[in-house]
Amino acid sequence: MAEMRSTSQTSKHQRQPAGADADPVVVALRLELGASAVLTGADAQGRSAGIWRNDSVQAKAIVRPTSTAEVASVMRICTTFDQPIVAHGGLTGLVASGITNPDEIALSLERMTAIEEVHELDRTMVVQSGAILQVVQETAEQHGLMFPLDLGARGSCTIGGNLSTNAGGNRVVRYGMARDMVLGLEVVLADGTVLSSMNRMIKNNAGFDLKQLFVGTEGSLGIITRAVLRLREAPAKRATMLVGIESFDKLGKFLKQFDGSTGGTLSAFEVLWNNFYTLVTSEPATQQPPLAQDMPYYVLVETIGSDNAAAEEALAEALEQSLIVDAVLVQNEAQRQNLWAIRDDVEQCFRYAPVYTFDVSLRLSCMEAYVDEVNARLKKAFVNADIRNFTFGHLGDGNLHFLVSVGAGVEECAATREGVERCVYEPLAAIEGSISGEHGIGLEKKPWLSISRTPIEIALMRQLKLTLDPKGLLNRGKIFDV
Numbered sequence: 432m433a434e435m436r437s438t439s440q441t442s443k444h445q446r447q448p449a450g451a452d453a454d455p456v457v458v459a460l461r462l463e464l465g466a467s468a469v470l471t472g473a474d475a476q477g478r479s480a481g482i483w484r485n486d487s488v489q490a491k492a493i494v495r496p497t498s499t500a501e502v503a504s505v506m507r508i509c510t511t512f513d514q515p516i517v518a519h520g521g522l523t524g525l526v527a528s529g530i531t532n533p534d535e536i537a538l539s540l541e542r543m544t545a546i547e548e549v550h551e552l553d554r555t556m557v558v559q560s561g562a563i564l565q566v567v568q569e570t571a572e573q574h575g576l577m578f579p580l581d582l583g584a585r586g587s588c589t590i591g592g593n594l595s596t597n598a599g600g601n602r603v604v605r606y607g608m609a610r611d612m613v614l615g616l617e618v619v620l621a622d623g624t625v626l627s628s629m630n631r632m633i634k635n636n637a638g639f640d641l642k643q644l645f646v647g648t649e650g651s652l653g654i655i656t657r658a659v660l661r662l663r664e665a666p667a668k669r670a671t672m673l674v675g676i677e678s679f680d681k682l683g684k685f686l687k688q689f690d691g692s693t694g695g696t697l698s699a700f701e702v703l704w705n706n707f708y709t710l711v712t713s714e715p716a717t718q719q720p721p722l723a724q725d726m727p728y729y730v731l732v733e734t735i736g737s738d739n740a741a742a743e744e745a746l747a748e749a750l751e752q753s754l755i756v757d758a759v760l761v762q763n764e765a766q767r768q769n770l771w772a773i774r775d776d777v778e779q780c781f782r783y784a785p786v787y788t789f790d791v792s793l794r795l796s797c798m799e800a801y802v803d804e805v806n807a808r809l810k811k812a813f814v815n816a817d818i819r820n821f822t823f824g825h826l827g828d829g830n831l832h833f834l835v836s837v838g839a840g841v842e843e844c845a846a847t848r849e850g851v852e853r854c855v856y857e858p859l860a861a862i863e864g865s866i867s868g869e870h871g872i873g874l875e876k877k878p879w880l881s882i883s884r885t886p887i888e889i890a891l892m893r894q895l896k897l898t899l900d901p902k903g904l905l906n907r908g909k910i911f912d913v
């Protein structure tokens with residue numbers, strides 16, 4: 432590594448660069464990685480701070496390493512200068528966990544996107560952490576295999592971001608979350624140590640499974656640089672349908688009946704409350720409603736490993752038991768894409784901006800009463816406001832999304848946000864629900880962490896953080912204060 436020295440040590444005769452360019456960390460990073468690897472000024476600050484955000488990146492610099500060795504050098508330099516740093520993947524995270532302040536450095540994985548290896552027999556893929564999820568999915572398909580993780584942000588989010596947030600998505604009911612799809616990890620620790628835990632086996636109980644420390648911890652314990660992903664056989668059969676249901680009670684019964692009838696092949700059970708379905712199937716949204724808009728609930732159901740004949744049989748049984756009112760079963764790939772486009776058209780909700788987004792998790796048996804309580808609390812807290820709570824979610828996993836709009840008449844400010852959050856989060860305490868099913872904590876949910884975690888759990892999280900990152904450089908102030 433190049434020698435580091437403070438600017439006060441440089442010769443008086445040397446010309447001093449201005450602003451961030453003169454910062455000793457930036458100077459050291461440029462010496463080590465080359466000028467083009469470190470963006471400052473307009474090159475850095477012109478970037479969006481994240482999807483669905485209106486602000487731009489506020490950082491001293493954005494550093495863009497190309498290899499694990501370079502990430503390790505970056506971390507060594509940051510440790511030497513006590514420089515806080517935040518990893519950036521695709522910036523599609525929804526809880527402000529990738530936000531930097533002007534004194535921080537962003538470490539972008541955008542130049543570490545390689546798919547290094549696909550092993551068809553072992554059913555593994557080795558990738559650099561900046562690889563885009565959709566590229567990983569498509570590469571697996573080209574080898575007759577499948578990487579089951581799937582979410583609406585697939586075209587922009589990265590494997591490193593997916594693992595750091597332990598992303599959920601559309602197929603959790605069948606394949607689990609991101610942590611269930613990774614066999615090995617390579618991570619750079621805060622002091623620049625490279626932890627190589629690139630296990631390629633499904634079973635390995637030789638001591639602690641250290642990789643799981645870095646999954647779902649939002650870049651606060653280390654920078655993920657490479658991963659061994661577990662692949663599955665590409666499905667020969669698949670069935671996708673939309674179903675209309677008249678009560679919440681029948682929704683739960685239909686989930687059990689359909690899952691049982693299709694022999695464990697259920698891979699998605701995405702419920703759309705009427706207000707969300709109507710929004711995304713009415714103009715100016717581009718999708719037409721496949722079923723009339725008069726049902727309280729709609730479910731996008733998908734199976735992987737069973738075909739339309741099995742689905743038809745299960746649906747007929749559900750109709751006979753009066754669990755469902757109506758259903759459409761897709762007949763080709765274009766129809767399948769259209770159904771998923773309805774589910775994924777979340778951005779329609781932003782017509783009612785400002786919109787506050789939530790991803791709570793709770794037992795199915797508590798869900799109907801919980802949703803009623805949230806809506807009642809919102810009405811009470813924002814009397815006379817034009818409240819809309821667009822509701823949908825991965826119901827098969829007990830994970831619900833609310834996109835809450837309080838209407839243009841209510842001022843958009845911290846107090847409004849807190850008022851909405853109170854309505855959503857407080858009722859979770861009594862039913863032991865979680866304030867986050869999949870998006871994580873970041874800055875947005877930090878004040879509410881104690882609803883879902885005990886003081887002892889939070890104290891142990893702090894201890895782990897201090898052990899792995901004693902200077903608190905990685906994603907400082909996110910999740911909890913150390």
Ligand SMILES: Cc1cc2nc3c(=O)[nH]c(=O)nc-3n(C[C@H](O)[C@H](O)[C@H](O)COP(=O)(O)OP(=O)(O)OC[C@H]3O[C@@H](n4cnc5c(N)ncnc54)[C@H](O)[C@@H]3O)c2cc1C
Nearest residue numbers: 520521522523524528583589591592593598599600650655
């Ligand atoms: C339309 C849409 C749909 C979505 N649907 C879902 C969904 O169904 N399920 C779901 O779980 N999420 C969903 N999300 C949220 C988001 O896409 C996920 O959280 C995703 O995993 C973030 O990946 P990213 O690469 O964009 O990470 P970023 O947003 O860049 O970062 C997220 C966090 O991970 C850290 N990080 C990123 N890369 C690394 C790394 N290499 N090493 C260490 N830390 C790192 C960052 O510091 C930050 O704390 C959705 C978002 C959008 C916009």
